[in-house]
Amino acid sequence: MALRKILLQGDKALLRTSREVTDFDARLAQLLDDLHETIESEEGMGLAAPQVGVLRRACLVIDLTGTEDEVLELINPEIITYSEELDTACEGCLSVPNIWGMVDRPKEVRVRAQDRFGNVFELDCDNYLARAIQHEIDHLDGILFSKNTTRFLSEKEAELIMDGREREFRKRRKNARLLAAKSGTKPSSINSRKIIVQPADGAESV
Ligand SMILES: [Zn+2]
Numbered sequence: 489m490a491l492r493k494i495l496l497q498g499d500k501a502l503l504r505t506s507r508e509v510t511d512f513d514a515r516l517a518q519l520l521d522d523l524h525e526t527i528e529s530e531e532g533m534g535l536a537a538p539q540v541g542v543l544r545r546a547c548l549v550i551d552l553t554g555t556e557d558e559v560l561e562l563i564n565p566e567i568i569t570y571s572e573e574l575d576t577a578c579e580g581c582l583s584v585p586n587i588w589g590m591v592d593r594p595k596e597v598r599v600r601a602q603d604r605f606g607n608v609f610e611l612d613c614d615n616y617l618a619r620a621i622q623h624e625i626d627h628l629d630g631i632l633f634s635k636n637t638t639r640f641l642s643e644k645e646a647e648l649i650m651d652g653r654e655r656e657f658r659k660r661r662k663n664a665r666l667l668a669a670k671s672g673t674k675p676s677s678i679n680s681r682k683i684i685v686q687p688a689d690g691a692e693s694v
Pocket of ligand 1: 534580581582627
């Protein structure tokens with residue numbers, strides 16, 4: 489595994505559309521492992537391949553909806569249904585450091601994606617997780633959250649209104665990172681979410 493450099497706003501690669509992943513091979517596994525290591529060294533809630541300069545439709549999202557922090561891997565993710573109801577909340581981005589903003593997004597979505605082996609799965613999610621996944625899919629389409637921001641906020645303002653789970657997670661990761669830096673080790677890793685893959689119905693196949 490290796491840390492990858494995160495591209496910052498202003499880099500044209502962040503505005504390009506990423507290509508579908510077609511090879512579920514060792515190279516993809518390496519990319520995902522590197523994205524894991526990179527996100528673990530930051531306090532981000534998600535990271536998409538184009539943010540490290542790889543224009544492929546793959547991203548990670550931290551899932552805080554269970555009892556443990558877990559990393560969700562989404563390959564070729566697409567939103568297949570949206571709720572009409574919108575949710576307005578603040579977002580930040582590792583590629584747009586120190587800037588936060590309010591963004592309106594559908595409150596509930598159903599996502600279809602593949603895992604690192606190419607198995608198709610679907611996921612219903614809402615609120616914070618639905619938002620995080622939509623933010624990452626936007627990266628795959630070359631869209632930064634700052635484009636859709638209705639109001640910009642300072643980090644302090646953002647922390648006051650962000651989802652409580654996200655605020656706690658950011659604190660935990662920051663502490664883990666500081667502890668690791670002191671002891672010269674790596675921050676503890678976040679487990680990968682084990683997806684139970686539902687076989688696709690009918691003739692649909694991977
Ligand atoms: Zn982002």
